[in-house]
Amino acid sequence: MAPVLEIRDLQVGVDTGREVLSVLDGISLSLEPGRTIGIVGESGCGKSMTALATMGLLPDRFAITGGQILFEGEDLASMPDRQRRRLRGNALSMIFQEPMTALNPVLTVGRQIGEVLELHQGLSGHEARQRALDMLRAVQIPAPERRLDNYPHELSGGMRQRVMIAIALACRPKLIIADEPTTALDVTVQAQIFRLLRELQGETDTAIMLITHDLGAVAEMADDVAVFYAGKCIETGPVAQILQHPSHPYTQGLMVCTPTMRLGAAALAESPPALGEIAGIVPPVGRFPKACRFAPRCPLADDRCRTEDPPLRALGAAHAALCWKAEEEAFA
Amino acid sequence: MSRYLPALSRLAQALGLLLAVIVLNFLLIQLAPGDPVDVIVGEMGGASEEVIALMRADYGLDKPVLTQLAIYVGKVATGDFGYSYYFNQPVLTLILQRLPATILLVLSALSIAVLAGTLLGIFSARRPKGLLSHAVTIFSLAGYSAPVFWTGLMLLILFANVWPIFPVSGMTNIRGSGGPVGAVLDVAHHLVLPAVTLATIYIASYSRLARASMLEVLGADYIRTARAKGLSERRVVYGHALRNALIPVVTMVGLQFGQLFAGAVLVETVFNWPGLGRLAYESILRRDYPTLLAILFFSAVLVMVANELTDLAYRKIDPRIGGASRRRRRAKPQPKGASA
Ligand SMILES: Nc1ncnc2c1ncn2[C@@H]1O[C@H](COP(=O)(O)OP(=O)(O)OP(=O)(O)O)[C@@H](O)[C@H]1O
Ligand code: SF4
Ligand SMILES: [Mg+2]
Numbered sequence: 001m002a003p004v005l006e007i008r009d010l011q012v013g014v015d016t017g018r019e020v021l022s023v024l025d026g027i028s029l030s031l032e033p034g035r036t037i038g039i040v041g042e043s044g045c046g047k048s049m050t051a052l053a054t055m056g057l058l059p060d061r062f063a064i065t066g067g068q069i070l071f072e073g074e075d076l077a078s079m080p081d082r083q084r085r086r087l088r089g090n091a092l093s094m095i096f097q098e099p100m101t102a103l104n105p106v107l108t109v110g111r112q113i114g115e116v117l118e119l120h121q122g123l124s125g126h127e128a129r130q131r132a133l134d135m136l137r138a139v140q141i142p143a144p145e146r147r148l149d150n151y152p153h154e155l156s157g158g159m160r161q162r163v164m165i166a167i168a169l170a171c172r173p174k175l176i177i178a179d180e181p182t183t184a185l186d187v188t189v190q191a192q193i194f195r196l197l198r199e200l201q202g203e204t205d206t207a208i209m210l211i212t213h214d215l216g217a218v219a220e221m222a223d224d225v226a227v228f229y230a231g232k233c234i235e236t237g238p239v240a241q242i243l244q245h246p247s248h249p250y251t252q253g254l255m256v257c258t259p260t261m262r263l264g265a266a267a268l269a270e271s272p273p274a275l276g277e278i279a280g281i282v283p284p285v286g287r288f289p290k291a292c293r294f295a296p297r298c299p300l301a302d303d304r305c306r307t308e309d310p311p312l313r314a315l316g317a318a319h320a321a322l323c324w325k326a327e328e329e330a331f332a
Numbered sequence: 333m334s335r336y337l338p339a340l341s342r343l344a345q346a347l348g349l350l351l352a353v354i355v356l357n358f359l360l361i362q363l364a365p366g367d368p369v370d371v372i373v374g375e376m377g378g379a380s381e382e383v384i385a386l387m388r389a390d391y392g393l394d395k396p397v398l399t400q401l402a403i404y405v406g407k408v409a410t411g412d413f414g415y416s417y418y419f420n421q422p423v424l425t426l427i428l429q430r431l432p433a434t435i436l437l438v439l440s441a442l443s444i445a446v447l448a449g450t451l452l453g454i455f456s457a458r459r460p461k462g463l464l465s466h467a468v469t470i471f472s473l474a475g476y477s478a479p480v481f482w483t484g485l486m487l488l489i490l491f492a493n494v495w496p497i498f499p500v501s502g503m504t505n506i507r508g509s510g511g512p513v514g515a516v517l518d519v520a521h522h523l524v525l526p527a528v529t530l531a532t533i534y535i536a537s538y539s540r541l542a543r544a545s546m547l548e549v550l551g552a553d554y555i556r557t558a559r560a561k562g563l564s565e566r567r568v569v570y571g572h573a574l575r576n577a578l579i580p581v582v583t584m585v586g587l588q589f590g591q592l593f594a595g596a597v598l599v600e601t602v603f604n605w606p607g608l609g610r611l612a613y614e615s616i617l618r619r620d621y622p623t624l625l626a627i628l629f630f631s632a633v634l635v636m637v638a639n640e641l642t643d644l645a646y647r648k649i650d651p652r653i654g655g656a657s658r659r660r661r662r663a664k665p666q667p668k669g670a671s672a
Binding site: 120164 | 552553554556557558559560561562563564571572575576649650651652
């Protein structure tokens with residue numbers, strides 16, 4: 001099946017005024033309709049920037065400096081803004097992390113959902129309101145008729161995030177980017193939101209890019225995983241493969257950090273016991289090490305790792321890792 | 333009954349405040365050296381001790397201060413503000429004559445300041461590094477630091493001598509102009525300079541406030557959400573950002589109303605505008621205390637009414653401030669997670 005989203009060698013830079021620093025370096029991913037890709041990695045490794053670059057919403061001073069973002073075959077990176085706006089919120093939509101601040105405090109819920117329908121589907125105010133009501137039902141908000149005229153501050157965090165999802169899904173997008181959609185919510189609500197996303201995905205065949213810190217959520221939701229580190233995608237592959245046979249030392253470290261409870265006993269049995277928590281922190285933008293960016297923290301690093309860029313090694317049908325020693329590790 | 337309770341308690345508060353205004357102003361004036369009789373006698377070119385004492389008794393100025401105060405409060409309660417020594421008219425009549433001119437001036441100045449200031453602030457926020465933005469910053473600083481009377485005098489000189497297209501004194505043309513439409517245009521023509529003068533200082537502060545507020549709002553998460561919806565930049569700014577950015581502006585309108593009256597005293601004096609401000613100036617010069625007290629009283633009432641209106645406007649744009657509608661207020665936020 002033709003991928004709905006294909007990112008090819010994406011480069012994003014930030015202009016600090018003195019120089020342009022690399023934020024994302026050579027990100028490549030591919031996502032087919034109806035599938036979910038989980039993007040994981042520590043804070044600051046470029047997950048949100050990948051999402052925002054795809055949406056064309058990079059913050060001030062950030063810009064795409066190379067590569068392509070193909071959405072149904074058309075390059076979003078080089079598309080005129082006007083054309084990209086027609087896709088945004090329509091065929092391509094995003095759910096943000098902060099349900100408390102991501103909704104406009106002075107507009108009603110009905111208005112905020114209806115707006116995209118009026119804009120992209122040319123519905124009248126009345127029709128849009130009807131569809132907004134349908135959407136509130138679809139995201140399982142109780143007493144939706146009443147909620148239509150509520151303002152965001154009258155809703156709980158979980159309900160607000162449902163409203164965000166309703167906005168994102170209103171135009172039946174081909175692709176949803178969900179950037180840590182449940183981080184700000186408590187655990188029971190997280191599970192409900194994920195279940196909801198999966199159900200809605202089943203109905204519409206939407207592709208989802210799910211950004212999260214939570215490997216448990218990835219195990220539950222994703223078909224594929226991309227692991228990010230310091231602006232690079234260091235391992236990609238099918239979810240079972242990555243969780244059970246993580247090849248890159250960084251991915252292995254991430255597994256150890258995640259409570260085994262959430263990954264199941266299988267992960268516990270198969271993850272290499274040698275690695276402890278990953279020591280050190282992600283280097284900030286502009287201070288990435290020369291060759292392998294993970295080398296300073298990697299227990300397996302040797303001289304080659306510090307002097308030569310590691311290759312992207314294919315490890316199976318769709319499994320690849322950016323590491324000199326990946327192969328050996330995977331089948332050790 | 334209980335639904336009127338908040339309104340009743342507000343009313344009681346307002347009355348208490350007015351009483352405090354009366355008492356404080358009354359006592360303040362007692363502190364000033366000299367009394368009206370001194371001024372009248374001075375203007376008459378002197379009088380004998382007996383005549384002076386007689387006049388004092390006539391005006392009730394020989395009684396103890398607290399007795400005078402009690403009498404005054406009692407009279408005000410019945411709507412009697414006394415008689416002007418200088419203008420030889422009941423003070424109330426005098427004030428009601430002058431009030432419309434001041435309200436017209438203050439509201440025009442306020443509208444100009446809020447509209448122009450907000451627009452300038454918003455345009456410059458959209459291009460914070462553009463030429464207009466820098467111009468607004470400089471203009472704001474200048475307008476903010478220039479005293480009102482100085483701005484007024486400069487405009488007066490400019491339009492009296494250099495470029496006489498606006499009248500610089502009074503509210504109407506003495507010769508009178510034809511018909512009601514002519515009269516309105518005449519007043520509007522006279523209004524331009526005083527209103528612009530009074531507005532200048534506030535344009536500056538509103539443009540600064542609106543600019544800062546708009547910049548802050550444009551960085552908010554919900555603006556990113558609005559952009560993610562595919563809205564055009566214009567709709568993002570006017571449909572999503574503007575109302576949020578206006579909230580501090582409305583707050584400031586309420587806070588500044590009192591200052592605006594103070595400014596009106598100077599502007600009315602400079603441009604000879606027949607309002608309460610000039611009346612205040614004249615009655616201070618003449619020590620016409622009943623008039624002065626009544627002016628202070630009515631200014632306080634106007635400021636309170638203005639604050640009340642601001643409050644209403646505030647509730648209207650910001651639904652988070654309770655009471656947007658009673659039905660909505662009942663739909664309280666659910667405890668987190670419980671009903672999500
Ligand atoms: N507004 C900004 N100005 C400057 N640098 C920024 C800004 N936002 C993010 N960055 C930097 O860009 C890099 C990538 O950040 P990004 O937000 O993509 O990380 P992330 O993987 O989403 O992290 P998190 O898990 O914390 O959301 C980080 O080094 C971060 O410090
Ligand atoms: S290339 Fe070397 S340093 Fe980098 S992750 Fe692989 S083993 Fe570690
Ligand atoms: Mg992020």
